[in-house]
Amino acid sequence: MKLERNIVREETPTGRPLLEARGLAKVFEGRHRVEVFQDLTFRVDRGEFVCVVGPSGCGKTTLLRVLAGLTPPTRGRALLDGQPIASTPREMVLVFQDYTKSLLPWRLVQGNVAFAIERDRALSRDERRARVAKYLDLVGLGRMAEFYPWQLSGGMQQRVAIARALAREPKLLLMDEPFASVDAQTRAILEDLLLGLHGSFIETILFVTHDIDEAIYLSDRVVVLSRRPTRVIQDVAVDLPRPRHQLQTRGDPAFAKYRERIALAIQSLGIGEEFTTW
Numbered sequence: 206m207k208l209e210r211n212i213v214r215e216e217t218p219t220g221r222p223l224l225e226a227r228g229l230a231k232v233f234e235g236r237h238r239v240e241v242f243q244d245l246t247f248r249v250d251r252g253e254f255v256c257v258v259g260p261s262g263c264g265k266t267t268l269l270r271v272l273a274g275l276t277p278p279t280r281g282r283a284l285l286d287g288q289p290i291a292s293t294p295r296e297m298v299l300v301f302q303d304y305t306k307s308l309l310p311w312r313l314v315q316g317n318v319a320f321a322i323e324r325d326r327a328l329s330r331d332e333r334r335a336r337v338a339k340y341l342d343l344v345g346l347g348r349m350a351e352f353y354p355w356q357l358s359g360g361m362q363q364r365v366a367i368a369r370a371l372a373r374e375p376k377l378l379l380m381d382e383p384f385a386s387v388d389a390q391t392r393a394i395l396e397d398l399l400l401g402l403h404g405s406f407i408e409t410i411l412f413v414t415h416d417i418d419e420a421i422y423l424s425d426r427v428v429v430l431s432r433r434p435t436r437v438i439q440d441v442a443v444d445l446p447r448p449r450h451q452l453q454t455r456g457d458p459a460f461a462k463y464r465e466r467i468a469l470a471i472q473s474l475g476i477g478e479e480f481t482t483w
């Protein structure tokens with residue numbers, strides 16, 4: 206099965222904020238009090254592909270959990286379409302960083318993907334089955350449908366989690382370092398798959414990565430976070446032509462300028478190894 210990859214988006218962003226973090230603060234109380242962020246503000250407009258980069262432990266996962274309504278902020282507001290987010294909105298799907306915990310070990314790969322849509326009454330049994338097969342194929346796991354997750358490599362398990370999220374065909378997709386354990390070639394294919402889907406049913410994507418190049422390649426905007434207590438230190442609009450191409454886009458002199466700008470911002474934090482640039 207083949208999908209037209211990396212097509213130009215049909216709709217341009219409307220400039221209307223879809224997702225907003227307004228003065229978000231999050232503190233974990235307990236024996237070791239952790240102030241994750243203090244005053245985090247940024248927005249994602251409808252139609253945008255926004256990447257968030259920031260050092261390990263700065264609160265990227267916590268931020269996505271707050272925006273998905275899985276944990277409340279200590280102060281400030283998380284808004285979807287201007288409304289406070291209290292639980293995961295129907296049109297939103299979050300791909301967790303820890304895919305090993307998010308897959309059901311007693312279900313086959315196909316059963317794990319089906320899990321995402323089995324309560325969707327708008328779909329017939331055949332449609333559900335076709336969707337499972339389609340997204341497993343698209344992430345390159347068509348032949349692994351009848352394996353158990355624990356029989357797969359880490360990268361494959363991560364792709365099962367991605368297929369499960371895509372099978373929902375969400376309008377708004379939040380992803381937490383989703384390609385961290387896949388090999389470089391597969392990663393390039395998955396990046397382009399995502400860019401292609403952003404041109405179809407997925408309207409808006411918020412994507413966490415610690416790879417600066419990946420962030421620039423994918424996004425309309427890169428939001429750079431500081432160390433804890435975390436704030437936004439840069440919000441860089443990426444004005445590279447679409448459709449993007451792995452070789453041409455990454456070889457564009459403007460690409461190198463964005464990389465330099467973001468890397469310098471990160472270096473100013475005194476950070477090194479948590480980021481990969483080259």
Ligand SMILES: Nc1ncnc2c1ncn2[C@@H]1O[C@H](COP(=O)(O)OP(=O)(O)O)[C@@H](O)[C@H]1O
Binds near residue numbers: 264265
């Ligand atoms: N449930 C929790 N209770 C206490 N501390 C937590 C909890 N979840 C995350 N933290 C702490 O919050 C900080 C940010 O974690 P996380 O959001 O996972 O960062 P990142 O995804 O950027 O690596 C870390 O110091 C982590 O130890």
Ligand SMILES: [Mg+2]
Binds near residue numbers: 265266267302381
């Ligand atoms: Mg994380």
